[in-house]
Amino acid sequence: MSASTTKPVLHVSPTSRSNLAIGGASLQTALHAVEELPRELVGAALKDAADLGYERLVVEGGEPFLYDGLPGLLSRARRLEFVTTVVTNGTLLGQARRWSPVAPLIDHLVLALHGIGATHDAFSRRDGAFAQAIANLAAVRERGVSLGFQLTLTKVNATEVDDVVRLAAEHGATSLQIVRPAGLTRADAELSEIVHGAQRLGSELGVAVQSDVVAQDQLMLFRGQFVPRFPARELVGLAPELFIEACGRVTPLTPEVPGRLMLGSLHRQRLATLASAWLGSCRAAELASVCDAAWWQLAGHGHGAGSIRWAEEVAERLHAAEAPAPLLVAA
Numbered sequence: 001m002s003a004s005t006t007k008p009v010l011h012v013s014p015t016s017r018s019n020l021a022i023g024g025a026s027l028q029t030a031l032h033a034v035e036e037l038p039r040e041l042v043g044a045a046l047k048d049a050a051d052l053g054y055e056r057l058v059v060e061g062g063e064p065f066l067y068d069g070l071p072g073l074l075s076r077a078r079r080l081e082f083v084t085t086v087v088t089n090g091t092l093l094g095q096a097r098r099w100s101p102v103a104p105l106i107d108h109l110v111l112a113l114h115g116i117g118a119t120h121d122a123f124s125r126r127d128g129a130f131a132q133a134i135a136n137l138a139a140v141r142e143r144g145v146s147l148g149f150q151l152t153l154t155k156v157n158a159t160e161v162d163d164v165v166r167l168a169a170e171h172g173a174t175s176l177q178i179v180r181p182a183g184l185t186r187a188d189a190e191l192s193e194i195v196h197g198a199q200r201l202g203s204e205l206g207v208a209v210q211s212d213v214v215a216q217d218q219l220m221l222f223r224g225q226f227v228p229r230f231p232a233r234e235l236v237g238l239a240p241e242l243f244i245e246a247c248g249r250v251t252p253l254t255p256e257v258p259g260r261l262m263l264g265s266l267h268r269q270r271l272a273t274l275a276s277a278w279l280g281s282c283r284a285a286e287l288a289s290v291c292d293a294a295w296w297q298l299a300g301h302g303h304g305a306g307s308i309r310w311a312e313e314v315a316e317r318l319h320a321a322e323a324p325a326p327l328l329v330a331a
């Protein structure tokens with residue numbers, strides 16, 4: 001979560017299916033482990049989420065355009081007045097049967113990249129994936145859908161970030177979201193400077209460059225955006241970002257939090273019921289407590305943490321809390 005996140009966001013991954021490699025895993029492995037949310041569960045969850053105060057919907061994956069229920073999902077979201085974003089690898093946008101029914105229902109389309117040209121293709125394990133995605137952007141422009149880019153920043157593609165900014169400007173994208181994979185060293189000054197350089201270039205080219213990394217001064221200035229008040233009367237107060245995974249699991253803050261912190265599974269109970277039970281539980285109290293402790297360590301005590309992935313920091317502390325203490329062996 002960043003300081004710019006002001007409206008509660010519901011992230012839904014309706015399918016784990018993808019036509020490209022996922023996170024560097026082989027396509028064959030990904031296809032053998034497909035999970036998908038039944039349409040009725042998604043529809044009920046959207047209704048409950050709207051009633052709970054969530055205003056923005058981000059549909060991700062997997063590849064959302066492989067989910068047969070996507071038109072119905074987005075139609076339901078539109079009726080519930082969600083602002084909708086769909087994150088895609090872009091390779092299926094050229095198929096009219098997939099794109100045309102949903103184009104009027106999407107407020108913002110985000111093209112997920114892993115670099116320029118061969119770099120992106122190598123990560124996706126498909127030659128031509130980059131060229132195909134870029135060519136398909138013509139269909140997005142024809143429908144007048146707002147476009148943004150997303151780049152997963154690694155040391156492999158770090159030298160291509162400015163090129164991605166220029167590419168975004170060339171194709172009419174209004175934003176570029178730079179995300180870092182879990183485990184990337186937060187104090188890497190070189191990568192932080194690359195992000196800052198991209199932001200300066202983006203301001204010149206009319207592309208708003210954002211990052212999931214926050215600076216220490218942001219934590220200090222916007223404590224209320226990072227540390228929830230507890231007890232809270234509403235779920236959005238404790239979990240302004242909520243994630244529904246293709247397996248039905250519902251988690252606050254980030255899918256990286258330990259399983260013990262999840263709200264539960266949509267296959268067992270509706271979201272409204274899960275939310276009510278979770279709010280009054282020790283799980284909610286633990287999340288609020290760890291957020292508070294992390295804030296004091298990273299911002300309040302000024303430990304010089306520099307650039308921080310807030311959600312990852314909290315998740316790491318939650319995992320550390322459940323790890324068994326090391327055994328002390330007498331000499």
